[in-house]
Amino acid sequence: MANLAAVVGIGQTKYTTKRDDVSIAGLVREAAQNALDDAGIGWDDIDAVILGKAPDMFEGVIMPEIYLTDALGCNGKPMLRVHTAGSVGGSTALVAASHVQSGAFNRVLTVAFEKQSESNAMWALSNPQPFSTHLNAGAGGYFAPIIREYMRRSNAPDDVGIKVAVKDRLHGARNPLAHLQRPDITMEEVKESFMLWDPIRFLESCPSSDGACAMVIANEELAEQSAKPPAWIRGVAMRSEPTMYAGREEVNPQAGKDCAADVYAQAGITDPRRDLDCAEVYVPFSWYEPMWLENLGFAPEGEGWKLTMEGATSLDEGGDIPWNPSGGVLSSNPIGASGMIRFAEAARQVRGDAGDHQVEGARLALGHAYGGGAQFFAMWVVGADKA
């Protein structure tokens, strides 16, 4: 049985197109310092540092953990870098949590980041490889046919993706840290935006952002003494599957279903829509909301889109299960950090510290990240209560 652990500090940067005023170290440091300040502690209070980022080639910084050791106060402490493609922010948080849940460390700092403005993430994602056919697709090109297949199977109306694109940007407009600030966005505008990777339109896609996110995770004793309410970690799970093989279910991946079942079982969740108060889910392209609503068990297969269209996932429409109240990946996407932002925003909700995008009375929230060819899944459930 794992020991109890909780999030006691959260720090983020303002997500934006370019942070050319700071080095990568300065960017990461800003989030980490904000997390320490939020926890009311200093660098000496941290026992280990767990760092995550997207593939090295995204920014051309090989082994950033070496470069960032000073900025993250790792002198004399264990430091570990985690890497699971786009889900890395989530899996990094889980590795940090396990350091505390195991009883080996009392209080750890975990940080994830991306500086997309200095990188070539789009093409570094589908770089040519020797002895392989070059896909030359980018993330959208990879996911577009999977989305098309979801639309065919579910018979969902064409404007489900458009609705998600609007909904998440309206959520983002409540969050001052969100990159895109579009309180005036309309369905018509999204519909008329150019087709980037058919059927994904420009405004149905995530932006390219610079930013970093950090959390302090502490054991039960320290969490009970923390100044601000802790977010208790009630379940943690990761699952993986190979990218490509004949017969792989890419629309509704088995690894995602298994990961959700595991994390729900730990948290005592039998009906996620009823039992959870909100969810921060990795939706980089709008149609992934209905797809993940089904994959994560919020709706039966083929019916996720109905929740979206009913407004069930919308804060502005008073939905019963708001998804991505922070604006989600569709509003801010510093890739390496995006998963951790989901985990941190879930924690903010149950701490009652989410500002204008607070889901009223949130007690139990899901944080979710996926990466690679929708093959790595990382999830946690956090609660205002220990159990």
Next chain:
Amino acid sequence: MPESEILNQAFELGYTYTRSTGPVVGRFLTGLRDRKIVGIRASDGRVVVPPMEYDPDTAAELSEFVDVSSEGEIVSWAWVKHPREAHPSTEPFAWAMIRLDGADVPMVHWVQAGDESDLHTGARVRARWADETVGFITDIAGFELV
């Protein structure tokens, strides 16, 4: 049995990246452009060149810049008898750790010398500036013996 063939394919991979240097490294590089070398004072009082953004011991944010000399002494070196294409000099030269006057730690650069026997710990060297300085470490076109 036929001999096995080993797969072989030419492969080149390259992207353009940019880099924001931030207030500390940026100040060092801007200094080079003006033919000046700047360090930073660490928490224990030592002057570190090139400057670091965060203290390696305490993690404190560092901000006290200190001008140092473009002259100093060799702490240690490695002689390169047969320079290769990527090296900064076509003549034999030394990679060297050089402690500049006013600095407490050495930095790595290269030293032009006629012969390895001219080098020793404590040998005095002076920076040679490139004809055109652009704000990059190669603005120092090596060091020469004083």
